[in-house]
Amino acid sequence: MNKKEVEARITELRKLLERHRVLYHVYDKPEISDEVYDSLMRELENLEKNNPEFYSSLSPTVRIGGDTIDHFEKVIHEVKQWSFDNVFNFQELLDWEDRNLTILKKENIKETPTYVAEMKIDGLKVVLTYENGNFVRAATRGNGEIGEDITENIKTVKSIPLVLPEKISITVVGEAWMKKKDLERINKEREKDGLALYANTRNLAAGTLRQLDPKIVATRNIQIYAYDIEQLRLRDTEHSSAKCKTQEEELELLSKFGFLVNKDRKVCKNLKEAQIFYEKWIEKRHTEDYGIDGLVIKINERYLWDELGHTAKCPRGGIAYKFPAEVVATKLLGITVQVGRTGAITPVAELAPVLLAGSTVSRATLHNEDEIKRLDVRVGDTVSLRKAGDVIPEIFDVIKDLRPKNAKAFVMPTNCPSCDSKLSRIQIGKELSAALYCLNKSCPAQHLEGLIHFVSKKGMNIDGLGERIIETFHDIGLITDASSIYKLKKEDIEGLEGFGEKSAINIIASIENSRTVPLHRFLYSLGIRHVGEQTAKDIAKHFSNLKEISEAQVEKLSEIEGVGEKVADALVSYFANSSNQKLLARLIPNLKVTSEKVITDGKLFNKTFVITGTLPSLSRDEAKELIEKNGGKVTTSVSKSTNYLLAGIGGGSKRDDAIKFDIKIISEEDLKKLIA
Ligand SMILES: [Zn+2]
Structure with missing residues (x-):
């Protein structure tokens, strides 16, 4: 063959292999035997090897896995990856619809939505990006805003296309999961090799996506069900072929594009139909190859979905309808x-290991002494254990007939x-705590837990210092408090039992990485009572640094949205404590804490906006962000205190209200002039 013929053959083979991939992995209708498929693949491999000028990073041959990488890059998602709110029974599902209908009514929309009920697969969300029809990137969901780049691993997954049939740019969202029989197979191999076993298919999928060697991923047989095309990305493009009127159309389009789409779904005229489907699946949930923890009910009509928008946490148009908790004895x-x-003493139940909702459980919290008395639970008892969703397993009943006599x-x-x-119990507000507390401020156990909290992911995020390592370093006096972590040197660690040069370098590197930290994470890491992640975020919006927070009075702190008096008191007493002050004085010089203060002197400061209708270029969320970035506020309904109604095409009663209250109605262009 001359070069031209070689190139033509390569192109032909790639197309052919892609066609048979779709038939096999998407439609489950293979037309050729595995042997024929493999021999075509080998022919392509040989041609590519001997003619490297025709190499393509998206050839079907890359699915065997590329080179090992040394870490995962961070990826900022173009479109924020939300997760759905949960409901647990039919009434809650109906309430969700009611809330939506109320919102639609306000917009003068009379139409009632229909729904698509899809399986909520127990896997991991992945975000796949295609440019001009070519697969360019895969990322994990991460925290919804930033994920990890797992492109090379996802290239090995046969249930997604590497090249789309059309030259369009889209972002596709799907769930990566593993088959139960693959879990068994892989665990059997690992058992032979003396490796730790995976507890469930979800852990296996997570562990697989985080492999640094794509060749291992290729052997794992990971699956992806695609379920969403990010419509936001399509807004300004000419790719109308990927714009869909309904969720069902979108799912059909995805399978036309060569993605594996779950066929176990149903278009429902109303929620009653969805309920029947749900009840059927409670029975059937264990019969499938994948783990299911409920259904996702989505409004089918795209424009209704868009009209409903988001709450602070999730899109309103869809909801996760969880299956009832599973129960074992x-x-x-x-x-x-x-x-x-914090010194709180928690009794923990040590259980005979048991499989519950797909995971092995050997411990469960008993909360406190009162709870133990309420349950009248005793060592030796047979207990009923349950778990709902991601909640920690809990003992909810004791089978007294099986109690040993003694x-x-x-x-x-x-x-x-x-x-x-x-x-002793402590005073919390007006009440005495249910939990007992150790009040010794230099209690080693509290100290250790405090350090574990300090380095945790939501805190300083020093991932090189896992719980076990912290414990070891704490025990031998290498780490005495949070500030001593930043004094650690490679030589201190190297040579300790179980630590070589490489692990010492890794630990020091992850400590170094943590020196630059956003204010809210630093605040969270201090472990101040009642200051969780969200509260820390709320507080960080109002101050430029920790010093300002430490100097704020209770009155000022409790004015902040999301911060009550309880939190404000806890903050003030934390900063008033002299040993905390000393710790901070040692700690802060080691860090570069970045401000997250929200601008309060922007061009729109103190101005309140309401948005209605469809704007020419900005989405509502983008308009909201723009207004907030300039110091303005966006509320949902027009009142006397509204300054501007930002109106696009359409929009209902809000415009009437604005006229009634004599509120200025502006266009997107006017808004841009205001901030120019
Ligand atoms: Zn103690």
Whole structure:
């Protein structure tokens, strides 16, 4: 063959192999045998090897896996990746619809939505980007805003196309999952090799996507069900072929494009139909090759979906309808007590390991002494354990008929298991706490938990310092407090039992990486009582640095949205404590804390906006962001205190309200002039 013929043959083989991939992996209707497929693949491999000028990074041959990488790059999602809100019963589902109908009515929309009920697969969300028809990137969902680049791993997945049949640019969202039989197969191999087993298909899928060697991923047989095309990305493009009027059309289009789409779904005229489908699947859920933890009910009509928009956390147009909690019985082998970071003592049930909702469970929290008394649970008892969604497993009942004769009631220890200080209940507001506390400020267990919290993902995110390592370093006195972490040197770690040069370098590198940190994560890492991740974010919007927060009075702090008096009190007393002050004085010089303060002196400062209708170029979320970035506020309904109604095409009663209240109605162009 001359070069021209070689090129033609390569092109032909790539097309042919892609066609048979779709027939096999998407439609489950192979037309050729595996042997023929493999021999075509080998022919292509040989041609490419001998003619490297025709190499393509998207050839079917790349599915065997490329070179090992050394880490995953971060990817900022072009469109924020939301997750759905949950409901657990039919009434809650109806309430969700009611809320939506109320919103639509306000916009003068009379139409009632229809729905698509899809399986909620127990896997991991992946975001796939195509440019001009070519697969260019895959990312994990991450925190919804930033994910990890797993492109090379996803290239090995046979249930997605590497080249689309049309030259369009789209972002496709799907769920990566593993078959139950692949879990069994892989665990059997790992058992032979003496490796830790994967607890469930979801862990296996997560572990597989995070492999640094794509060749291993290629052997794992990971699957992806595609379920969404990001319509937002299509708005300004001419790719009208990918614009769909309904969710069902979108799913059909995805399978036309060569994606694997789950056929177990149903278009429902109303929620009653969705309920029947749901009940059928509660029965059938274990019969499938994939794990299902519920249904996702989505409004079928795209324009209604868009009209409804988002709450602060999730899109209104869809909802996860979780299956009821699963329940198992197991034996309570013992009760241990744990000392938390705040000194709270938590009794923990040590259980005979049991499979629950797909995971092996051997521990469950018993919350506190009162809960143990309420359940009257005793060591040796057979207990009923349940789990709903991602919630921690809990004991909810004791099977008293099976109680051993000599079982004794559990008595909470009177002293701290770590430091032997006397335990007591503390005053929280007007009430006495349900939990017992160790009040010793230098209790080693509390100290250790505090350090684990400090380095945790939502805190300083020092991933080189896992719980076990922190514990070791704490025990041998290498880490005495949070600031001492930043004094660690490679030489301190290298040579310790179990630590070589490489692990020492990795630990130091991850400590170095953590030195630059956004204010909210630093604030969270301090472990101040009641200051969780969201509260830390809310506070960080109002201050440029920790010093400002530490100087703020209770009145000022409790004015912040999301911060009540309880939180404000906790903050003030934390910063008033002299040992905390000393710790911060040692800690802060090691860090570069970045401000997240929201501008309050922008051109739109103190102005309130309401948005209605479809704007010519901005989506509503974009318009909202633009207004907020310039110091303005966006509310949902027009009132006397509204300054501007930003109106596009359409929009209903809000315009009438604006006229009634004599509120200025402006266009997108006017808005841009205001901030220019
Ligand atoms: Zn203690």
